Amino acid sequence: DGRRVYAIGDIHGRDDLVRRLHRRIGEDAAEAANAPNGPNGNDLANVMVYLGDYVDRGPGSYDVVNLLLGAPLEGFEAVHLKGNHEDFLLRFWEDGSLGEAWLMNGGLETLHSYGVEFLNLGFAGDVLAEVRRRLRQALPPGHLDFFQDLASWHVEGDYLFVHAGLRPGVPLDQQKDQDLFWIRHEFLNSGADFGKVVVHGHTISPEVDMAPNRIGIDTGAYYSGRLTCLV
Numbered sequence: 001d002g003r004r005v006y007a008i009g010d011i012h013g014r015d016d017l018v019r020r021l022h023r024r025i026g027e028d029a030a031e032a033a034n035a036p037n038g039p040n041g042n043d044l045a046n047v048m049v050y051l052g053d054y055v056d057r058g059p060g061s062y063d064v065v066n067l068l069l070g071a072p073l074e075g076f077e078a079v080h081l082k083g084n085h086e087d088f089l090l091r092f093w094e095d096g097s098l099g100e101a102w103l104m105n106g107g108l109e110t111l112h113s114y115g116v117e118f119l120n121l122g123f124a125g126d127v128l129a130e131v132r133r134r135l136r137q138a139l140p141p142g143h144l145d146f147f148q149d150l151a152s153w154h155v156e157g158d159y160l161f162v163h164a165g166l167r168p169g170v171p172l173d174q175q176k177d178q179d180l181f182w183i184r185h186e187f188l189n190s191g192a193d194f195g196k197v198v199v200h201g202h203t204i205s206p207e208v209d210m211a212p213n214r215i216g217i218d219t220g221a222y223y224s225g226r227l228t229c230l231v
Contacts (some may be wrong), residue, residue, distance in 0.1 A: 003045045004032055005156050010051065010083065010201040013109060014057025015067055020049040021227050025075050027086035028231065036043035046076045049202040049218070052083025052181070054057035055113075056106025056221040062113040063145050070091075082150035083163040084181040084202065089149055092132060093139065099128040100195065114138045152180050157196055165214070168192040187214075199230060 003158070006025050011018055029046045054068065055061035072078035088102040089110065103111075106180030111118050153162040153172070165181040168171070174193070177189075181210045184203055194213055201218035203209075208228060209216035221227040 002043055002069050003156060005159070006046070006048045007161055007199050007217060008048060008050045009217040009219060009228045009230075010053035010221060011058070011227060012053055012056055012085070012106065013061040013064055013113065014221045014225075014227060015060035015063035017221055017225070017227035018064060018067055021229055022073060024230065029075070031074075034076055034214065046073075047079065047156065048072060048076055049079045049156070049161045049199075050081060051161060051199070052081045052150070053085045053201060053218075054083070055089060055110045056085040056102075057109055057156065059109060060113060061110040062143075065146055066152070069142055069146055077152045079150075079161070081154060081163055082152060082181060084145075086147050086150060087177075087181050093136060093144070096128060096132050103131075111135065111227055116129060119224075125164070152177060158196050159199055160194065160196040161199045163200060165200050166194055166198060168194075188216075 008021065025048065033044050050068065054064045068078070068080060085106060087096055088105065088107060091097045092099045092102050092107070108118060111131065114135065116131065117140050118131055151177075153160060155161070160166075160172070163181050164179070165183045166175055167183060168186060168190040169192065188203060190212065190213070198214040200214060200216055201215055204217055204218050204220040206219065206224075206229065208219070215230060215231050219226045219227040221230045
């Protein structure tokens with residue numbers, strides 16, 4: 001009671017859509033606070049939960065992170081969850097792993113947004129090592145802190161927010177990060193009761209994907225131009 005939650009799907013470098021959506025959220029929250037039968041505006045807590053995948057694919061990864069690092073909208077709390085694309089970036093930054101997979105799945109656009117130019121000369125080890133060295137130089141400390149501090153999941157009342165989903169049959173405190181950030185079919189095809197309605201991104205659908213036990217809100221913003229927010 002008294003909490004209005006805005007869940008925001010996968011952004012993927014579309015800072016233009018985030019700015020537009022923030023304006024819409026501000027307008028909606030003001031309207032809700034002033035509703036005749038709604039709670040007193042001073043008693044209403046507004047929460048924005050971002051479901052991860054801020055970087056890759058779209059052109060503005062750097063700008064998205066800069067925007068999210070700023071103060072949230074006035075009167076709002078902000079919760080930032082970790083997605084598999086942040087997992088990609090951090091693994092490559094930390095030990096060079098998954099470099100080829102990351103670059104082939106949107107990492108090139110992120111490198112470009114941070115000023116790291118990459119001529120695709122193949123993915124030989126020495127090439128990836130040089131790319132990693134340049135990324136480590138280019139990534140601002142505040143951005144690295146942002147990526148490293150991302151939460152794995154978040155609960156508000158009867159809703160659980162996570163990037164990809166949950167492993168059916170596994171208690172929440174025993175879920176593995178690999179599943180929280182990456183799971184797909186085992187979760188999507190499950191009719192299991194997870195104890196709460198799971199709000200997630202990660203898997204693109206043309207419209208909001210509603211099931212009795214979950215709600216998917218990744219509508220492919222980087223190519224569709226549609227960034228979805230669930231209120």
